[in-house]
Every structure is written in C-alpha cells, then in structure tokens.
Amino acid sequence: MPVTLLVMLSGVLTVGPSDGSLEECGDGLGSWGVGAVSLRPRSVQRIPVRTVRTARAACPKGTPAMLIRDRLDVLFEDDEFVGLYPSDGKPGLSPGRPALVSVLQFAENLSDRAAADAVRTRIDWKYALGLELEDPGFDHSVLCEFRARLAGRDGAADWLLQLMLDRLVEAGLLKSGGRQRTDATHVLAAVRTLSRLELVGETLRAALEELAEADPAWLTPLIEPEWAKRYGRRVEIGRLPGGKTAVTARAEEFGRDGQKVLTAAWAAHTPPRLRLLPQMEILRQVWAHHYYWDVDGLLRWRDGHALPPASLRFDSPDDTDAHYCVKRDTAWSGYRTYLTETCDEERPEVVVHVATTISTVQDIELTDTIHDQLAERQLLPAEHVVDSGYISPARIERAQRVHGITLLGPVVADHSSQAKAGAGFGKAAFAIDWDNERAVCPRGATSVSWTELRMKGNTYLQARFAEADCRPCPDRTKCTSSASRPRSIAVLPRPLHQIQTRNRLAQQTEQWQRSYAIRAGIEATLSQTVRAHGLRRSRYRGLARTHVQHVLTAMACNVARIADWIDTAPRPRRRATHFRTLCSDTA
Template identity: 45%
Template sequence: MQPSGPSEVPAETVRVARAAFPRGSLAIRVRDELGPLFHDEEFADLFPVRGKPAWSPGRLALVLVLQFVEGLTDRQAAEAVRARIDFKYALGLELGDPGFDFSVLSEFRDRLVEADAGRRVLDGILAAAGEKGLLKTAGRARTDSTHVWTAARDVNWLERVAETLRSALNALAQAAPDWLVQVAEPDWFKHYATRAEDSRLPKARTAREEMGLLVGRDGMRLLQAVWSTQAPQELRTLPQVEHLRQMWVQNFHQVEGEVRRRDPKDRPPGATCLVNPYDIEARNSVKRDTTWAGYKVHLTETCEEDAPNLITNVATTDATVPDVSMTEPVHARLAEAGRLPGEHLVDAGYVDAHALVHARREYSITLTGPAALAVSPQTAAGGGFTGADFTIDWKDEQVTCPGGRTTTRWNPDRSPEGTPVIRVRFNKSDCQPCLVREQCTTSSAGRRLTLRPREEHEALRQARADQDTDTWKERYKTRAGVEGTISQAVQRCGLRRSRYLGLAKTALQHQLTGAAINLARIDAHLTGTPRARTRTSHFAALRPAEPKLDGAK
C-alpha cells in the first residue's frame, strides 16, 4: 500500500456533479461539509510493505459506508464507483477512473476484521463531525440493544450433528486424503458425501433418533481415529475437527461402551452450547417472546435537540450476554474515545446497584434507568416486608427488623457471581413469637437478608425512590428515541440479520451500520429534514387518560 494524502475533487468532476445534481446528493453534501473522511495512513498497518499497489484504503472505507447507506451489494457498490458521478465526487476521483473489481471490497473487509479495525471507520466519521461542531457528547446519551440472527440457515438437531461431521470429513479429506481413505467406513461415503438437507431425513421420531445415534457413533469413531497414534498430529488442530469434538462432547456420551445422546439437563449452558454447524460462534437466546440464534448489538447515541443524534459506540456480543454486563464496557469505550456523556439513559436491563455506583465513581456519569424493585414471596402476595423496611446500622454492623428485633449476625460474603455481599440472619427465637412474622418470612429458621455494600445499597435505594417522581419520568422519556434508531438501522441497513458468518464479521457489519446511519443523519441535519415523530393511530389517539388513584402523585 502506497499512502497518498487527501486530494481535492477534480475540477471536471465538480463541474459535471454540479450539473447532474443541482440540489446535491448525500454523497456530495457529506464531501462538501466534512471533506475527506478517511486517509490512507489510518489503514497502513493492514497492508504489507511490499507487493502489488493496493487501491486507496481511505477511499475503500468510504465506499463501505456508502454501500451500507444505500443497501448495495459489493457488485453494485463497485459499479457505483465506476459509473455514478456523486460517488466519484465523494471519493475525489477523475471522471474516467475505472474503479476496482468488486472482490476488493471483500478482501478489504477481511483486513479490517483481522485487525479489529472496524471501529476506525465509525471513529473517522465521528472525528470529522466533531471538527464541524456536529457532535456533542458532554450532555446526554442513550443505549439499547437488539437481537441479531445469524447468517446461517436454521437447522434441527439431526442436521446440526450430521453437517458438523460432514464438514470435518471434508477438512480431513483435504489435509490427509490417504489417511482418511484408510479409516473411513464404506457407509460414510453414502451418508456424508452430500449435505444433510439434500437427503430424505426420516419423519418418524424413533427413526430420527436412531439416525442421530448412527451419526453419533460415526463421529465418535472418527474422533478416536484422529486421536490415535497412527494419525498425523496436525489433524487435531484443524478448526473443523475441533468443532466436531466440541459438538460431540456437548451432545453425546458413552454409557457402558455405547454412544448415547445426552439428556437436556446434561448439556452445557447456552453461553457455550453450539447451535449451528456453519456459524460456531452463534448462540441461542430468549428475550420475552423473541427466540433467536445469533448475536446481540448495543447502540449508543447522543440525544441533543440542537445537533444530529449520532451513534457514538457500537458493541456486538453473542446472544447470551446480558445487557447489564455491557454497561461498564460501553462506558470504558466512550471514555477511551473521549465521548463520555454526563447522563446515560438506559433501560432496566443495564441497571443494577454495582453499575449505578461504578458509573458515578469511575466515569462521573449519572446512569438513569428503571431499577428493579425488591421481590420476595411476601411482597408478591402484597403487604410483605422488603429489605427497605429494615433499619441498617452500617457503623455497628447490625440490622433492626420491622418488628423491633435487632441482630448482629453480620457476615461478609460473596455472591454466586463473585460480587461482595453481606449475609444478615435473625435468630429463630426472635422470629417465632413475632406478631408480624407472616408478613416477613415463611422460614422456620428466621429471616435472612442479603445486603450489598453500603454505597451500592444506598445508590439502589435512592434510584428506586427517584424513579417514582414525575421529574425523573419526564427526564427519562428521552430514552425512548433510541428505539427509533434501532428501527432505522433495521430498515435501512438490515441490522437484525447478519450478512456474514462469525462474531468478528458481524461486529464489522454493525460498525459500518453505525457509520452509515451517522452519514444519513448528518445529511438530514444539513438539509433541514425534521426528525420523524412517533406515529400514533387515529384510534389510539382517542384513548382516555387513566384516572389517578387516591394519593398518587
């Protein structure tokens, strides 16, 4: 790669573009307002020092973003560079520039994935917007997540194990064909030479279970052969063989020398359970009524009235990672990029006591979101006592219950997740004669409490009190706007369906999606396009206001 500095748009390209687009276009307006968004030097580490000269990586990065803005395939994007005046204008190309072969885009994406350089594309647009005063990060930001389906087709259990075995056989046939011919059973060529979907799988449940056990026995024999002393050791390091090993460990075991399918309770948790033979990093997850196999993406954006709402951070995880686990990583990334907000609006999934304290202490951020209420069998039935009804003396390490009894049984401990907690226990002799015992506990051994450290306990208690006020509710309304951002990303860029296999490539897709949405919003800001308002049907608008209960604020 031979870096070249940012170039001016050729005069002839300017003349033709102005004539063809007298009102401008997104690509033209973005180039006029922000100038060259990327420079070749930013991607120099992705290319070798010697070899055939590469097409400008700075321009390729912009092509990738414009491709997502307009929903183009690689062929269509390469054709647009070759034939469209506004693309040539945005890229600073001569009218006669032939562009590049469409395969260059795939090769450049692979380079970005290998170096985990997708963030550079999003950061380049944010840096240019910041220089023009279009990015304001010191105020408020909001974050939400949504599910992403894997690009691989959905398969049932029988297809999953059969395709995993077929993939391993194909890899071994390439790496050690002579060895494989010696160990392969004659029936393997009949059962695994073609895709499972091309075969007539049995419909009866018993027949399908028997076929699954046959695949399990064949896979077990292959694994034993690979790990035998006669097999070349390098075969064990093949990705497809390792995938086969993991799939068989999770789905089969041997009982008295016979291969059996594992019971559901004997299988690994969702975070490690392989669910697709084509995309080994995809995971199954459930959120309310939505069940999917794939990933999850978290979008963070600014939300100021006098500037475009720009996406400042995109984080992609597998589908099983809970939202609350991403609160701190999102803050860390925003701090690293210098884009920390003063207030961060999130939904309930991102809030817990630790997150509230950590955001304030480490990043000076006010984390605003609904805190989960205390739940117990007594409160679920109504009228029971929660931890908030107990008086805590932090200095003397003792707790007084609503019935007036005090305990000093105060034991620092760790939760199953490893976080510090305090275990408090009341004596049986205190709880048995208590007049309000039924409202407090059903245990015959006495009431037990699990407390967080003081700072977290008080932060959570304050958050629960604040979220019942009208001031907090009015301020929190701003968070709802991020739902529109997810909708725009889904409809314009196909956010909820991965275009590629694997977490790294899916993460790059989401970085490019964030960059594309930012360009579209900057263009809307330049043209004075008003933000869309939440649509309410004519019938829904007639809904009468619900009457407030007595004593309600």
C-alpha cells in the same frame, strides 16, 4: 490515530509517487495476511472541476454522499490506513476509497457488485470520492478484501468508526459530555438453522470434506459403503417415523461414524496436521457436547437436558461464534449488537460506540466496557440513559466514581413477596444501623447476627433476627411466610444500599420519568439500522466479520443522520387523507 503510532504497529511505510493512478491488487485481493499489496497514499483534497459541475447540475439539492463531502471534506485519508497494509508488495488501491465506499454501500444496503457499479456510474459517489468522470472504479472484490483487513486486525473496525467521529468533532457536530443512550438487538447468523440431529450430521460431513481435500489417501480406508449416501451431500432430516426412538438411533449412527474418524485421527501413526484441521476440532467438540460413554463403553446420545450451556455449544459447523439464545418471546441463533448514540437536541444523534457479542452475553456485562472504551475515545457522556438490563447499584457507583457519569435507568425493584403483594414488611421497612452492624424491624426487635455472603456474584450483608423475637410477634404473618424460621434480610454494602434505596424512590417521581423518557429514542435507531441498513441478518460468518458489518452499519446510519441535519430545507407536511379531513371537519 496518529500516523506515527500506526507506523509503530505495522513497520516501515513505503511511500510511492502520489499520481492518483488506479492499480488493481491482482491475485493479492482477498489474501489478507500474505502481504500481497502495499500502500501508496494519494491526495483527494480537491474534487475535479468537471465532476463538481456535473454533480451540481444533476443533483442541485445534493445527496447524502455529496452533503457529507461538503461538510466533512475528506472523510478518510490514505495516511490513516498505514497499520492495515504491509510495507512491501505490489502497490494497492488507495484505501480511502474502499473505506468510504463501504460506508456508502451500507447506507444504501447494497451488495459489493452494486456498490462497485455505483462508483463507476453514479455522479454523486464520484463527487464524494473526488474522482474524475472517466474513472473506471475498481473490481467489487476490493471491498471484500478491505473488510477482511478490518476483521483480521483486532480493533481496526472500531478505529475506522473513530476516524469518522474525529471528523465530526472537528466539524462541531459531536462533543463529549451531554447525554447518550444504549440498547441492543439480536442478529441472526448467516447459517442454516439446524436441529441437533442435523448438526451432528453436518459437522461430520464438513470434517469428511476437509479431510478429503487435505489427505484423501489417509481417509479412503476409513470410508464405509453407506457414507457416500449419508454424507455425500448436505444433511437434511425432517420428521423421522418412529419419534424419539428413531431420532436417537440415527444420532447414535452418526456418533459411531464420527467416533471412527476421531479415533483414527488420534492414532499414533496419523499425521498430526490432520488433528489440527479446523473442522476436525469442531467435530471433536461437538461429539463431546452431544454424546457420552455409558458404563458398558458404548457411545450414547445425550438427553436435551444434559447438554452444556448454550454459550459453549455450537449451532453450526460453519459459524462456531453463533449461539442459541432466548430473550422473552424471541429465540434466535446468532449474535447481539449494542449501539450507543448521542441524544442532545443541539446536535445530530450520532452512533459513537458499537459492540458485537455472542448472543448469550447479558446486557449488564457491557456497561463498564462501553464506558471504558468511550473514555479512551474521549467521548464520555455526562449522563448515560439505559434500561434496567444495564444497571445495578454497583454499575451506578462505578460509573460515577471512575468516569463521572450519571447512569440513569430503573433499578430493579424489591422482589420479596411482601413488596410484590404491597402488604406486610418488605426490606424497606427495616432500619439499618450501619455503625453497629445490625437491623431493626418495624416492631423494634434488633438482629442478632450480621454475616457477609455472596449471591449471584454480588456481596450482601445478611441480618438475622432471633427466633425468640419472631415467634411470639403478632405481625409474624406480615413479615415472613415461614412457620419455623425467624426473619432475615440481605442488604448490599452501605454505599450500594443507599444508591439502591435512593434510586428506587426517585424513579417513582414524575420528574424522573420525564428525564428517562429520552431512552425510547434508541428504539428508532435500532429500527433504522434493521429496516434501512439490513442489520438484522448477518452478511458474514464469524464474530470478527459480523462486527465489521455492524460498525459499517452504524457509520452508514451516521451518514444518513448527518445529511438530514445538514439539509435544513423544510419538508412538506404529509397531506391528510380525505377521510381524516372529513373527520376533522365533523368533529
């Protein structure tokens, strides 16, 4: 992003002397939004001579950090971070350092303290950062403060990824066009898994804790003698003797206590600021989700089947962005992350787009968003390979019309009973006369009505046949299982119907299968980010901070892959085991 645009976003930039000195942020660390530190850009174009000599002597073959520095030079310039820092305040640490350190940290799955120690002690990291051998590094809290800045500014994490992608484009390792593929994986939230009973208890405990800190004098008259034992420590409830009846009784006990606090908080004489406390709002919503008032005016515990959708409910008062979801055999509470990478043979496979959503978002909702954001970055593919969860005739049509992308993936097959059985007259057996708005059945009968209807968010055209034609038809049992109603079919509008029909036929061919086989490679990327970079479990709470983790993880994956691409030295083949050698000799 140009510096002028960043200045427009943040105000006037105060530039001090570029002496390369290291100044800690003091009490400004971790206080995003207070404006405690300002930016003083420094140049790290040249690596100190002693650092180069020592690094080359210690690591003659290079390390990923050194190879990246050699090929891409300076990955992050200070001037590019103007929008993240205020124009006044105590001078802060050069932001290019924590940016690169954060990427290297996730590349090796290190904690903040371990990453800060690596800056002080590892020669290859000093080489990548352009530091003197005597440089003392910085306190580990700088990394936390830097991530908070990324999370606090909408789009800042994606912009950091864009900086890396711009360097790759300049180095000839990335270009638009070509092929890309996308897939998602689940991410576990950094919170304890709670039952519904533990959730309401923990929610009330968190609200009481916040009230005790905000206004203890107001809360004291409300406290009952049993509350110290009930909410004085973390609520942990195992199996209750008495089964479902005991659970309901305990839940309604929590409900009455919470309602007492809510009623007092919304009383006329209560200071309004108490109602605005975050945990008080969470308490109000959780009580609305899990309780109801019966006809006698009593607060009752909701049955599990009467709860709001999972996308609206909270799973923990500590992270309200984490939601429960089930996909096939996997159940989790947390998020989903979507990774899009290039897959051209002549260049390294690079992650070019990262999206983080709540767990209940469906894959197909992200297809258009990914294309639009790749267009903004000028990194659109010529062909985008996805699985059936991301594709529909409407998505195929839009991708081609708006962005010129060929969206490749299996269109969902016809789910009619005839198509599943492989016998009888499925939808494909009917001829559609679009000009006259009618359908013709295999026996030659013509539909008598043509109406538009909405199903599952899509527009369909329904053709219905006359009962006089269907009832005496000798093939009625092959056409419909209904004994009283005539046959009807619903088709998509003409352009989408033609796309659907064409793709269903094409995906049965061997050529299409070979072209689509490249999609399986994204599974390796998901495995790498999970196993090598710790993607499966979120380190932080909240959607914004979790997205920062996912972007840094994707950038770390890019570092590892680019280093492997640059390091062209042949790798020794794995030696076969004695048993395998014996089997080969006897074959």
